[in-house]
Amino acid sequence: MERAFNFSAGPATLPEAVLEQARDTLPLWRDTGASVLELSHRGPDFMEVAEQAEADLRRLLAIPDDHAVLFLTGGATTQQALIALNFAAPGQVADYVVTGHWGETAVRQAEPMVAVNLAADGATAGYVDIAPVAQWRRSPGAAYLHYTDNETIHGIEFAGVPEVGDTPLIGDFSSSIAARPLDFSRLGMVYAGAQKNLGPSGVSLAVIRPDLLERAGQPRAPIFDYRAHAAARSMLNTPPTFNWYLAGLVFKWMLAEGGVPEFERRNARKAAALYAAIDGSGGFYRNPVVPAVRSRMNVPFFLHDTALEPLFLEQAADAGLIGLKGHRALGGIRASIYNAMPQAGVQALVGFMGAFRDRHG
Numbered sequence: 001m002e003r004a005f006n007f008s009a010g011p012a013t014l015p016e017a018v019l020e021q022a023r024d025t026l027p028l029w030r031d032t033g034a035s036v037l038e039l040s041h042r043g044p045d046f047m048e049v050a051e052q053a054e055a056d057l058r059r060l061l062a063i064p065d066d067h068a069v070l071f072l073t074g075g076a077t078t079q080q081a082l083i084a085l086n087f088a089a090p091g092q093v094a095d096y097v098v099t100g101h102w103g104e105t106a107v108r109q110a111e112p113m114v115a116v117n118l119a120a121d122g123a124t125a126g127y128v129d130i131a132p133v134a135q136w137r138r139s140p141g142a143a144y145l146h147y148t149d150n151e152t153i154h155g156i157e158f159a160g161v162p163e164v165g166d167t168p169l170i171g172d173f174s175s176s177i178a179a180r181p182l183d184f185s186r187l188g189m190v191y192a193g194a195q196k197n198l199g200p201s202g203v204s205l206a207v208i209r210p211d212l213l214e215r216a217g218q219p220r221a222p223i224f225d226y227r228a229h230a231a232a233r234s235m236l237n238t239p240p241t242f243n244w245y246l247a248g249l250v251f252k253w254m255l256a257e258g259g260v261p262e263f264e265r266r267n268a269r270k271a272a273a274l275y276a277a278i279d280g281s282g283g284f285y286r287n288p289v290v291p292a293v294r295s296r297m298n299v300p301f302f303l304h305d306t307a308l309e310p311l312f313l314e315q316a317a318d319a320g321l322i323g324l325k326g327h328r329a330l331g332g333i334r335a336s337i338y339n340a341m342p343q344a345g346v347q348a349l350v351g352f353m354g355a356f357r358d359r360h361g
């Protein structure tokens with residue numbers, strides 16, 4: 001069977017070249033006599049793999065030298081809990097801007113440790129827009145402000161980094177990291193699970209500004225302490241070595257393809273083609289998100305007759321287009337078009353959508 005175009009939101013499609021490289025290198029790593037999966041994480045051979053991946057990531061994302069880069073386990077959700085433990089004093093207020101499902105999760109994970117102030121909450125309007133910063137109800141002296149750059153389920157994305165003054169800004173970039181250039185100096189912390197835009201599930205990335213690492217935070221075990229992870233270069237305990245290696249291959253692939261600015265151009269082109277197909281369908285397809293904040297990574301849409309959706313998904317799969325089922329919280333269809341999704345995949349989807357509409361419109 002041929003590889004399909006996989007629009008899954010995560011774990012998501014990986015570059016075919018990376019998969020082939022992983023296959024070719026899997027049984028034997030260089031002259032070690034062992035697979036990369038079998039190397040000690042503290043040995044020189046794996047250390048070289050790990051350090052190369054970090055160096056490539058720093059170059060790819062233009063991460064300032066003084067920022068810590070951590071390769072962690074536990075997914076983005078675990079970081080949402082650790083953020084509160086590490087950066088807020090017990091009972092201190094932290095501001096949360098909730099623009100979709102993952103913002104809700106961030107609040108739920110932090111609530112046991114901090115006094116959450118919902119500075120903005122898009123839930124009542126049904127998560128179709130982002131309130132302007134001037135309307136956010138922020139608390140003076142907040143430990144930090146947390147927001148979700150791209151809401152993977154609701155398909156809502158910030159157009160840029162919000163301006164919040166001196167309050168440290170913490171951004172969940174799980175589904176938008178490396179999709180467009182980012183000025184890290186404007187954020188206290190950026191975190192992302194790898195399984196959307198960076199690699200396989202099982203490894204998460206945290207980029208932390210030095211002043212935040214100095215915070216006392218709350219009583220916590222060393223394994224929940226970002227400072228301890230940073231001091232140990234993410235090797236406080238056994239890191240997810242294979243995932244780290246594979247993410248490193250993705251970083252190299254992105255650099256070779258032209259880096260983040262090139263992916264920003266490609267992503268804009270892909271998103272424009274898909275939204276044009278939806279908006280130009282005469283109401284057959286519908287995306288409810290306000291255009292200015294529509295996601296360039298995850299495009300949820302609905303059919304005018306929802307009863308047609310199972311047939312849409314079945315015939316799409318027959319046409320080699322998979323992973324299109326919407327999240328269970330929202331239903332409908334969702335096309336995730338991360339860096340590794342080629343333009344040809346989006347063109348195939350747009351072509352299928354037109355043909356499906358001709359048959360059923």
Ligand SMILES: *Cc1c(COP(=O)(O)O)cnc(C)c1O
Nearest residue numbers: 075076077102152172174175193
């Ligand atoms: C997928 C996702 C998460 C959750 O990631 P896990 O690695 O499953 O914990 C959090 N935030 C966003 C924006 C996501 O897309």
